Amino acid sequence: MDMNKLVEKALNRVQKPGRYAGGEWNAVRKDWHNTGVKMAFAFPDVYEVGMSHLGLQILYSVVNGRDDALVERVFAPWVDMEEQMRKTGLPLFSLESRKPLRDFDIVGFTLQYELSFTNILNMLDLAGIPLRSAGRERGDYPLVVAGGPCAFNPEPLADFIDAFVLGEGEDVIHELLDACLEARRRGEGRRELLLRLAGIDGIYVPSFYQVEYNERGLVQSVTPVVAGVPARVKKRVVADLDKVHYPTRMIVPAIEPVHDRAMLEVQRGCTRGCRFCQAGVIYRPVREKEPETLLRQAEELLASTGWGEISLTSLSTSDYSRVGPLIGALAEKHGGAGVNVSLPSLRVDAFSVDLAKEVQKVRRSSLTFAPEAGTQRLRNVINKGVTEDDLMEAVTAAFAGGWHAIKLYFMIGLPTETGEDLEGIARLAHRVLERGRGLVKAKGRLKVTVSVSSFVPKSHTPFQWEPQNTLDELRRKQEFLRARLRGRGLVFNWHDPESSFLEAVLSRGDRRLAASIEAAWRRGCRFDGWSELFDLDKWRAAFAETGIDPGQYAYRRYEYEDVLPWDHIGAGVSKKYLVREHRRAVAGEKTPDCRGGKCPGCGLCPALEIRPRLAGGESVAPLQDLLQ
Amino acid sequence: MPRYRICYSKHGPARYISHLDLVRALERALRRAGLPVAYSEGFNPHPRLSFAAPLPVGSEGLAELVDVETTAPVARRELAGRLNAALPRGLSVREVTEVPENAPSLMAALDSAGYIVHVDAGDLPACPPADAVRSFLALDHIEVTRRGKDGQEKVRDIRPGILDLKMLSVDGDLILELRLKTGSAMNVRPEEAVEAFLRHAGLAVDRADLRITRTGLFAGDSVLSKQPG
Structure with missing residues (x-):
């Protein structure tokens, strides 16, 4: 049976065939036979999640913008589709041309969260591509690359991925494609191509490194075993976001995605320096875009997509120095056509509530704030520059401004946390509720939701050495909060600590976890980020089978002197800075945001030869090691 | 407006x-x-x-x-x-x-719709006998079971909703042309009607193998829309 027929047969038997049908507005279908290098962008989650991802839209547009290259999309098939594919032998195929993944030159995975790792193995398997790099040495298999946040600790996936791309992709993707074309022109084999790639800044080829372990079971060293391969691979950053390509002809998903709106990235990077936050490190430095650039891009985006909503995206949009005027200008220009502006995340202060008032004419939804911790002491430890006064001002402005529902995000299990900090979460929630009682007219609709997630130590952060709380501790803490967050107007939500445990294992893992990940996948683990499919028992069995104690990864406290599994991956900030930040955390000392002009000496600007940049051409002059 | x-x-x-x-x-x-x-x-x-x-x-x-x-x-x-x-x-x-x-x-306005339903020869155990359509349409009642949104099974007579059925066969594939009541008064789904017909002819097919095309929409005898040609 031909491919199309097989696909249609499968599509008639699944819940949401639109996930696999393609043909969306602005999707690009190029001449397959006359395009030099063919890449599949593989998102290891369902269509609705992947299509909400800005990185996909960016790389899609960058690669398809070249005459000699094409990129097509593929998402993780949901379990019903997988069943059909396995039953009929239908290989994993791209949306645009319905070509089997095996026919591409490059398969590129994006690593957005650790709990998608088993989906990567599943997708390779469904594509008929050997799971391990070593198994792909012979045979004309696609080059398997991966990038995204989890590439900053690539080690658990090192055996499965041929090359990792570290940092921002807009520039390095061209170098990757050029290298593939050049290798082909010269008739080079796979190893020569990998050598070529290892020579590109920001590309890490794990098979060229050897890992030694010490008697304590820790990584002793990671050393290149091939000449000319760097001992440490540094991330790539785009210097000028106003000049770099931005996709304004975004693909408009055919079925409703998680975020169904145009995305306008106003800046990249956040330098607030929350000590648990990996994004704050890996997307450094802050680079704002000029309002003129944004207005032009907004206009093109709206015209080319027809979306009725545009979201100003970044890690912390209230921090964008021109956010007020930008919102005003967007409303003036596009409000008449019924276009809404939305803000994805709000800083905890009255200013942000004013912004929300400006963009949300109808107060339908709730406002969300993330104080993260319940006491000032702990907020200082994590360097969350938010005070209780800030929070109370923000919620007062929100209630007075017509909102009746507030969501508060907290983390439990943070380093140094005590019972008092947990009490503090409950106390804050009650105080916010009390304030609402005084201000909200429709008392019956007043609602304060407290959402609690569990701290996961992440690589490249000041808390990378810290252990995670045990599952029992986390459950006890949740119970403690649940008992105190009962009553009218209060809602308590918590994140399943079991999946946070697995996240911790994988996020600080090393190469020895490869066998466990594969074993978990063989036991049927898929979509581990989806609570209805997540099964820690299968994972436990997989760890046991492969002789791995997962607790050793999640609960270990590293010493500063220890070699960490990701030490050979450079996120730009120095380890010296992270140590200093960790010490300051324990001492409860805050570190200022370099936006204010005071350089905390993270070491990134000199290491990557870049500077923070604010709109209007202002640059925050980084001074070296001011706080040393 | x-x-x-x-x-x-x-x-x-x-x-x-x-x-x-x-x-x-x-x-x-x-x-x-x-x-x-x-x-x-x-x-x-x-x-x-x-x-x-x-x-x-x-x-x-x-x-x-x-x-x-x-x-x-x-x-x-x-x-x-x-x-x-x-x-x-x-x-x-x-x-x-x-x-x-x-x-x-x-x-x-809408009260009926025209359909073409295509079944690949490979998905069909055999061809329906030539007089199957005649005998099917001669039935007074055609009962089908449909599971409602509440999960309850309901038996309905769809015969009054089947206005026309023709069988055309090309290359061994089965092609059926139907006119079925649709809209708020009575609604018959093409897969229900086709399944009932094939069952009547002694054949079982997988619903997912039916390729259904709606060809036109009608209000009584007047055509609201119809495929050209």
Whole structure:
């Protein structure tokens, strides 16, 4: 049976065939036979999640913008589709041309969260591509690359991925494609191509490194075993976001995605320096875009997509120095056509509530704030520059401004946390509720939701050495909060600590976890980020089978002197800075945001030869090691 | 406000999107086309669109209908041209007509639809006997079971809703042409009717192997839309 027929047969038997049908507005279908290098962008989650991802839209547009290259999309098939594919032998195929993944030159995975790792193995398997790099040495298999946040600790996936791309992709993707074309022109084999790639800044080829372990079971060293391969691979950053390509002809998903709106990235990077936050490190430095650039891009985006909503995206949009005027200008220009502006995340202060008032004419939804911790002491430890006064001002402005529902995000299990900090979460929630009682007219609709997630130590952060709380501790803490967050107007939500445990294992893992990940996948683990499919028992069995104690990864406290599994991956900030930040955390000392002009000496600007940049051409002059 | 009736087809990749997603797709296409679409009042304004009948996911429609209101008159050809240029693959405008002011809504007018159902020879255990159609249509009652939204099974007689059935066979594939009641008064799904017919002929097929195309929409004897040719 031909491919199309097989696909249609499968599509008639699944819940949401639109996930696999393609043909969306602005999707690009190029001449397959006359395009030099063919890449599949593989998102290891369902269509609705992947299509909400800005990185996909960016790389899609960058690669398809070249005459000699094409990129097509593929998402993780949901379990019903997988069943059909396995039953009929239908290989994993791209949306645009319905070509089997095996026919591409490059398969590129994006690593957005650790709990998608088993989906990567599943997708390779469904594509008929050997799971391990070593198994792909012979045979004309696609080059398997991966990038995204989890590439900053690539080690658990090192055996499965041929090359990792570290940092921002807009520039390095061209170098990757050029290298593939050049290798082909010269008739080079796979190893020569990998050598070529290892020579590109920001590309890490794990098979060229050897890992030694010490008697304590820790990584002793990671050393290149091939000449000319760097001992440490540094991330790539785009210097000028106003000049770099931005996709304004975004693909408009055919079925409703998680975020169904145009995305306008106003800046990249956040330098607030929350000590648990990996994004704050890996997307450094802050680079704002000029309002003129944004207005032009907004206009093109709206015209080319027809979306009725545009979201100003970044890690912390209230921090964008021109956010007020930008919102005003967007409303003036596009409000008449019924276009809404939305803000994805709000800083905890009255200013942000004013912004929300400006963009949300109808107060339908709730406002969300993330104080993260319940006491000032702990907020200082994590360097969350938010005070209780800030929070109370923000919620007062929100209630007075017509909102009746507030969501508060907290983390439990943070380093140094005590019972008092947990009490503090409950106390804050009650105080916010009390304030609402005084201000909200429709008392019956007043609602304060407290959402609690569990701290996961992440690589490249000041808390990378810290252990995670045990599952029992986390459950006890949740119970403690649940008992105190009962009553009218209060809602308590918590994140399943079991999946946070697995996240911790994988996020600080090393190469020895490869066998466990594969074993978990063989036991049927898929979509581990989806609570209805997540099964820690299968994972436990997989760890046991492969002789791995997962607790050793999640609960270990590293010493500063220890070699960490990701030490050979450079996120730009120095380890010296992270140590200093960790010490300051324990001492409860805050570190200022370099936006204010005071350089905390993270070491990134000199290491990557870049500077923070604010709109209007202002640059925050980084001074070296001011706080040393 | 001017009202236009748009006859369009939904095929290829577009046939896999749900009715709700189709509404979203049209809203966006109208925006991209820059047409003076009238919006509903209220907090969450939407273009004033009214459809004849939702097409189930997976089915193809050759002459589907939607009415759209505009704030100013638009030449029919211009409307068709601009909208076509803004529609994703698998959706295309065939014809635009003006709707008289007091015309009933599409949903109220519609009472039957034409279908072609295609079954591949490979998915069919055997060909139905030549007189199967005649004897099927001679039945007084045709009972089918449908599971409702509440999960309860309900037995219904669909015979009054089967207006016509013809069997055409090409290359061993089975091709059935049906005219079925549709709309609020009585609604018969093509897969129900085909399954009942094949069961009557002593054949069992997998519902998922039926390729269903809605070819036209009717109000009594008058044609609301029909595939050309």
